[in-house]
Amino acid sequence: MSELLKIEGLTKAYPGVVANDGVGFSVRPGEVHALLGENGAGKSTLVKMIYGLVKPDAGSMQFAGQPFAPADPRAARAAGVAMVFQHFSLFEALNVAENVALGMETPPPMRQLAARIREISTAYGLPLDPMRLVGDLSAGERQRVEIVRCLLQDPKLLIMDEPTSVLTPQEVEILFHTLRKLSSEGTAILYISHKLEEIRALCDGATILRGGKVVASCDPREKTARELAELMVGAELKVTDRAERRLGDVVLSVRELSLAPMSQFGPSLKGVSFDLRAGEVLGIGGVAGNGQEELLATLSGERPSAAATVMLNGMDISGLGPNGRRAKGLLAAPEERLGHAAVPAMSLTENAILTGTMRKPLTRHGFVDQGAARRFAEETIAAFDVRTPGAHVAARALSGGNLQKFVIGREVLQAPSVLVVNQPTWGVDAAAAAAIRQALLDLAAQGAAVIAISQDLDELMEISDRFAALNEGRLSAPRPMQGLTLEEIGLMLGGAHGMQEAQP
Amino acid sequence: MITLVRRPTPSKLWTYATPLVAVIATMIAGGLLFSLLGKHPVEAIRVIFWEPLFGANASYFRGQLLVKAGPLILIAAGLAVGFRAGIWNIGAEGQYIMGALFAAWLALRIYPAESHWLFPAMIVLGALGGLLWALIPALLRVFFGTSEILVSLMLVYVAENLLAYMAFGPMKNPEGYGFPGSRNLQDYPSAYNHELIAGTGMHWGVVAALVAVIFTYVLMHRHIMGFRIRVAGEAPKAARFAGVMPARLVIFCLGLGGAFAGLAGMFEVAGPSGQITDSFNVGYGFTAIIVAFLGRLHPLGILLAGLLMALTYIGGDMAQLTLGLPSAAIQVFQGMLLFFLLAFDVLTNFRIRIGRAIA
Numbered sequence: 001m002s003e004l005l006k007i008e009g010l011t012k013a014y015p016g017v018v019a020n021d022g023v024g025f026s027v028r029p030g031e032v033h034a035l036l037g038e039n040g041a042g043k044s045t046l047v048k049m050i051y052g053l054v055k056p057d058a059g060s061m062q063f064a065g066q067p068f069a070p071a072d073p074r075a076a077r078a079a080g081v082a083m084v085f086q087h088f089s090l091f092e093a094l095n096v097a098e099n100v101a102l103g104m105e106t107p108p109p110m111r112q113l114a115a116r117i118r119e120i121s122t123a124y125g126l127p128l129d130p131m132r133l134v135g136d137l138s139a140g141e142r143q144r145v146e147i148v149r150c151l152l153q154d155p156k157l158l159i160m161d162e163p164t165s166v167l168t169p170q171e172v173e174i175l176f177h178t179l180r181k182l183s184s185e186g187t188a189i190l191y192i193s194h195k196l197e198e199i200r201a202l203c204d205g206a207t208i209l210r211g212g213k214v215v216a217s218c219d220p221r222e223k224t225a226r227e228l229a230e231l232m233v234g235a236e237l238k239v240t241d242r243a244e245r246r247l248g249d250v251v252l253s254v255r256e257l258s259l260a261p262m263s264q265f266g267p268s269l270k271g272v273s274f275d276l277r278a279g280e281v282l283g284i285g286g287v288a289g290n291g292q293e294e295l296l297a298t299l300s301g302e303r304p305s306a307a308a309t310v311m312l313n314g315m316d317i318s319g320l321g322p323n324g325r326r327a328k329g330l331l332a333a334p335e336e337r338l339g340h341a342a343v344p345a346m347s348l349t350e351n352a353i354l355t356g357t358m359r360k361p362l363t364r365h366g367f368v369d370q371g372a373a374r375r376f377a378e379e380t381i382a383a384f385d386v387r388t389p390g391a392h393v394a395a396r397a398l399s400g401g402n403l404q405k406f407v408i409g410r411e412v413l414q415a416p417s418v419l420v421v422n423q424p425t426w427g428v429d430a431a432a433a434a435a436i437r438q439a440l441l442d443l444a445a446q447g448a449a450v451i452a453i454s455q456d457l458d459e460l461m462e463i464s465d466r467f468a469a470l471n472e473g474r475l476s477a478p479r480p481m482q483g484l485t486l487e488e489i490g491l492m493l494g495g496a497h498g499m500q501e502a503q504p
Numbered sequence: 505m506i507t508l509v510r511r512p513t514p515s516k517l518w519t520y521a522t523p524l525v526a527v528i529a530t531m532i533a534g535g536l537l538f539s540l541l542g543k544h545p546v547e548a549i550r551v552i553f554w555e556p557l558f559g560a561n562a563s564y565f566r567g568q569l570l571v572k573a574g575p576l577i578l579i580a581a582g583l584a585v586g587f588r589a590g591i592w593n594i595g596a597e598g599q600y601i602m603g604a605l606f607a608a609w610l611a612l613r614i615y616p617a618e619s620h621w622l623f624p625a626m627i628v629l630g631a632l633g634g635l636l637w638a639l640i641p642a643l644l645r646v647f648f649g650t651s652e653i654l655v656s657l658m659l660v661y662v663a664e665n666l667l668a669y670m671a672f673g674p675m676k677n678p679e680g681y682g683f684p685g686s687r688n689l690q691d692y693p694s695a696y697n698h699e700l701i702a703g704t705g706m707h708w709g710v711v712a713a714l715v716a717v718i719f720t721y722v723l724m725h726r727h728i729m730g731f732r733i734r735v736a737g738e739a740p741k742a743a744r745f746a747g748v749m750p751a752r753l754v755i756f757c758l759g760l761g762g763a764f765a766g767l768a769g770m771f772e773v774a775g776p777s778g779q780i781t782d783s784f785n786v787g788y789g790f791t792a793i794i795v796a797f798l799g800r801l802h803p804l805g806i807l808l809a810g811l812l813m814a815l816t817y818i819g820g821d822m823a824q825l826t827l828g829l830p831s832a833a834i835q836v837f838q839g840m841l842l843f844f845l846l847a848f849d850v851l852t853n854f855r856i857r858i859g860r861a862i863a
Binding site for chain 2: 015300301302321322323324326332334336339340341342343344345346350353354355357363366367368393394396397
């Protein structure tokens with residue numbers, strides 16, 4: 001038996017789109033196989049079919065030499081397929097062992113299960129205390145819970161969907177040790193990612209998807225990251241053009257900004273301080289859930305903060321709401337596009353009114369000037385190459401990348417003096433992401449100050465002048481991006497969050 | 505196999521077609537119900553929808569149409585503003601009673617002095633009564649996070665008891681030979697909300713309803729305030745991001761709905777009803793909720809829905825009288841209207857696909 005999983009001609013169509021079109025590849029036992037592609041290339045649909053969540057329209061799968069057509073995830077698990085999802089399905093108010101037990105069909109007694117969790121997690125270098133509350137765990141530790149939950153099933157194939165997006169570089173190293181150990185014991189791993197350097201470091205084989213089709217199969221160690229990226233995108237990559245910028249005076253200064261948590265297990269902000277100069281891009285990195293959303297909310301004015309904590313051009317704006325701050329030139333674009341930065345059911349024209357009334361003449365004596373609003377929306381659509389039939393289309397009808405271009409464009413065209421963005425290119429295709437980064441750089445070149453909060457370190461390295469890390473609500477002192485190594489950044493992000501790698 | 509597929513953009517056609525389709529479906533299902541009760545279905549539907557408008561005694565009923573539609577439209581126009589923001593004022597019936605009590609209090613206090621200022625002052629007090637009653641759930645929600653649905657609804661029963669107390673006690677007509685109920689304001693020229701054009705049923709309350717329709721239309725579809733209200737209903741987080749203060753919105757929406765309901769109560773007590781009695785309120789405040797949704801929460805839709813609802817009220821009464829239909833059957837018929845509307849509403853946001861199964 002040379003192949004563990006063999007897939008031939010797998011096809012799955014949704015209304016209006018063929019998500020997978022005759023996809024075929026195979027994975028050997030013990031192989032770490034990368035599934036590479038942009039958002040919307042069909043990676044998720046493909047693994048959902050392997051995990052029994054989606055039924056293929058055509059094609060066949062073989063697992064361990066047997067025909068394989070799981071009716072549901074339970075059947076897939078019984079055959080030896082396990083999956084760690086990108087978004088965790090854990091209950092924060094329960095402890096680790098209880099969470100694991102919930103996912104089992106016949107959970108053993110709690111004491112026995114706890115011992116088993118401790119044993120497995122230590123053996124694979126991912127120590128976990130089974131009695132700790134999941135709400136108190138870091139994102140990296142939560143992922144360990146998901147991985148240990150899978151390993152308890154003793155899988156032959158482990159599917160991992162974008163596992164490193166929530167990890168610091170040090171945590172990534174620990175995870176890779178675990179995966180290599182698993183692979184050396186014969187467990188095959190299907191590794192989904194769009195982070196090319198990781199794939200080159202970890203995987204033995206790669207299948208590259210574009211538009212639902214397999215466009216290449218290769219050994220990622222023999223390709224450069226750039227070659228892989230071009231296979232993935234199907235075009236030559238445009239490198240962002242970073243013009244020389246001269247830094248001006250301090251425009252925004254934040255002093256000892258603290259904020260109580262917005263939800264029970266949410267992070268608080270603790271004494272955040274920094275200065276921001278005109279023409280500067282400050283990159284703020286950090287693993288998700290360390291206070292990014294809270295920081296944006298206090299800077300945008302959605303959450304008030306104590307007096308004299310946020311100063312714009314020497315003026316205390318801590319008590320101003322979002323519109324007061326917009327009037328003074330501080331604009332923001334939150335992470336969540338649908339429902340926060342834009343209203344899903346409303347047209348692009350109406351979404352232009354959402355944040356545009358303070359700096360654009362969209363109202364007269366409080367009455368909306370529909371013509372002006374439509375023109376502003378159309379201007380945004382044209383300037384940022386938003387693909388849509390027109391400004392009358394509802395925001396939810398746009399793809400993620402196009403809506404994000406609209407949201408960023410709407411703020412950029414209002415000529416802010418400070419723009420705060422959170423996850424500006426999350427879930428956006430490579431071409432749109434490049435356009436958004438370029439827009440942020442152009443804005444800074446015109447003398448505006450930009451704060452880019454992101455979990456994508458490559459992105460921050462590309463556009464930031466200075467870098468600061470947000471870790472459990474604390475912001476590190478910003479340091480010049482140039483000359484900062486990945487390891488230093490990792491340590492700023494909180495290293496491995498104090499997590500230890502057990503030495504067997 | 506039937507599946508619902510979400511439309512990327514809400515269907516314009518279905519937004520306007522659903523009320524019509526719902527009315528037709530109600531006629532069919534209602535006809536079925538009436539025939540099960542042993543009545544001729546076509547005849548029953550004809551009595552409900554045709555007789556009041558074009559039947560033998562239509563000249564009387566046509567006037568009743570505006571008398572009944574006026575308060576429904578006025579209350580529904582105010583409620584719809586709050587519903588658009590996701591603020592659920594279920595207690596318009598109580599606010600309606602309080603508006604009537606406030607206005608009647610002033611009139612009975614001044615009686616029998618005549619003044620041109622009395623009627624306008626009663627209008628102001630009527631609005632104020634409804635407004636204050638609606639501010640109770642608003643402020644409780646803002647300061648203590650209570651549910652405005654429960655508080656506004658329960659205050660209806662408080663208002664009903666207060667109404668009964670007033671009718672039997674402080675407001676009882678001293679010259680009424682012991683009968684419960686206040687003096688009849690129809691006999692008090694300064695306070696009487698008389699018919700403006702004889703035989704039409706048109707009184708100041710109907711004028712106020714039309715003004716309310718125009719006012720809420722301009723507010724919701726032309727003014728930035730209405731835009732913010734709509735955003736708050738669609739996406740609360742986006743509303744905060746757009747600078748909407750949730751507390752102010754709650755106070756504004758409940759206050760507006762209360763004031764409109766109070767106005768309706770005032771025009772009713774000064775006009776068609778004439779006096780404060782313990783059975784003064786007849787459910788306009790609750791029916792207005794149906795009218796608001798039947799009208800798609802849109803002012804012009806509410807205008808049409810209010811007329812339609814008034815028609816089923818009058819036609820329903822006629823069907824009870826002439827065909828002997830039980831009143832419960834008429835209420836079921838009216839309820840079906842809302843049921844079918846909400847059911848067909850699905851088609852605005854979803855498309856039906858029949859056949860091929862999709863996992």
